[in-house]
Amino acid sequence: MKQKNCLIFGGSGQIGRNLIRKLTKKNYKVMVVTRNIHQKSYIIKTQANAGYIDIIEANIFDEVKIRKLFDKADICINLIGILFEKKRGNTFRNIHSLFPGILAKLCKEYNLENFIHISALGINDAIDSEYAKSKLDGEKNILTNFPSATILRPSIVYSVDDNFTTNFMTLLNRMPFFPIYYNGKTKFMPIHCSDLTDIISHVIENNTNSQIIECVGPETISFKEILNKLLKLIEKKRALIPSPLFLAKFTAALFELFPQPLITRDQLRLLKYDNVLSKKYKNNLDIGVPSNRFFEAEVKKYCYMWKDGGQYATDKYQDK
Numbered sequence: 342m343k344q345k346n347c348l349i350f351g352g353s354g355q356i357g358r359n360l361i362r363k364l365t366k367k368n369y370k371v372m373v374v375t376r377n378i379h380q381k382s383y384i385i386k387t388q389a390n391a392g393y394i395d396i397i398e399a400n401i402f403d404e405v406k407i408r409k410l411f412d413k414a415d416i417c418i419n420l421i422g423i424l425f426e427k428k429r430g431n432t433f434r435n436i437h438s439l440f441p442g443i444l445a446k447l448c449k450e451y452n453l454e455n456f457i458h459i460s461a462l463g464i465n466d467a468i469d470s471e472y473a474k475s476k477l478d479g480e481k482n483i484l485t486n487f488p489s490a491t492i493l494r495p496s497i498v499y500s501v502d503d504n505f506t507t508n509f510m511t512l513l514n515r516m517p518f519f520p521i522y523y524n525g526k527t528k529f530m531p532i533h534c535s536d537l538t539d540i541i542s543h544v545i546e547n548n549t550n551s552q553i554i555e556c557v558g559p560e561t562i563s564f565k566e567i568l569n570k571l572l573k574l575i576e577k578k579r580a581l582i583p584s585p586l587f588l589a590k591f592t593a594a595l596f597e598l599f600p601q602p603l604i605t606r607d608q609l610r611l612l613k614y615d616n617v618l619s620k621k622y623k624n625n626l627d628i629g630v631p632s633n634r635f636f637e638a639e640v641k642k643y644c645y646m647w648k649d650g651g652q653y654a655t656d657k658y659q660d661k
């Protein structure tokens with residue numbers, strides 16, 4: 342059987358790297374587009390055996406260059422997303438709304454088998470968040486240009502390579518107390534990165550076209566519970582102090598002046614809404630790919646890096 346070729350945008354990120362490992366082990370070939378081959382090629386290339394992976398450096402809006410890649414592709418996967426806007430065209434509108442529409446148009450023109458796009462859970466509800474609105478517009482543009490695309494909407498995705506549990510464990514280590522917003526009551530259904538890439542792989546293998554699928558982990562946990570679990574795992578005690586909204590907005594506005602803000606006012610608005618199944622769309626359970634990985638048990642596998650004593654603080658060494 343002919344080896345299928347997956348064209349991946351955003352393959353250097355958390356989900357992308359896990360997906361490259363999974364797909365190439367299953368004998369798919371991957372073409373990965375990055376903006377910075379000098380910085381990212383090592384991390385991309387080391388995810389797969391030689392011969393399974395091609396890396397292409399491109400500006401994602403250089404349609405002439407990316408068009409050529411569609412000629413060789415069977416499936417296109419878009420993993421590009423941003424949490425805050427930056428200068429030089431890195432806006433929610435460009436990255437989340439217009440770019441996915443361009444990819445969908447090219448998928449249609451080159452008659453690709455599937456276009457899999459990673460959107461986000463809860464975007465219908467978060468009506469005052471620019472992030473959510475732009476993701477929703479992106480979905481609409483995709484479905485207009487390539488109606489048989491598959492759109493996956495994950496809750497928070499975590500793994501040793503994330504910017505979520507790892508950043509929080511660093512901050513919880515360094516700060517004497519930690520502010521929580523909306524009393525830490527916002528609910529999430531965190532999904533392990535490997536469970537999400539199992540879903541992507543299932544969609545590819547079963548040719549699941551034309552669906553919006555919500556992707557969640559097996560538990561519903563509040564923001565405060567997440568922080569408490571992380572504190573327990575790294576064996577630290579910190580006061581979790583509810584921050585009044587006016588103060589939260591003020592600090593977020595200050596953070597926005599930083600090149601990599603810890604939180605923005607838009608993220609603060611997003612945090613108001615529970616990030617759980619809407620029950621209006623199918624979910625990963627419905628398509629036969631339940632998530633089996635539990636948050637605390639998975640983070641336990643890598644949290645030792647944030648513990649005093651590192652690996653020597655793990656049960657394995659403590660027992661001796």
Ligand SMILES: NC(=O)c1ccc[n+]([C@@H]2O[C@H](COP(=O)([O-])OP(=O)(O)OC[C@H]3O[C@@H](n4cnc5c(N)ncnc54)[C@H](OP(=O)(O)O)[C@@H]3O)[C@@H](O)[C@H]2O)c1
Binds near residue numbers: 356420423
């Ligand atoms: N992680 C989560 O908790 C989560 C939850 C819900 C939805 N999602 C969505 O899932 C997708 C993948 O998430 P992820 O966590 O793997 O993302 P990630 O680690 O942040 O990586 C995304 C990749 O996108 C590319 N990228 C970032 N900004 C870009 C820009 N301005 N222009 C062009 N390319 C850009 C980067 O590739 P290069 O630097 O190589 O070009 C980067 O490796 C995103 O769409 C995200 O919104 C993630």
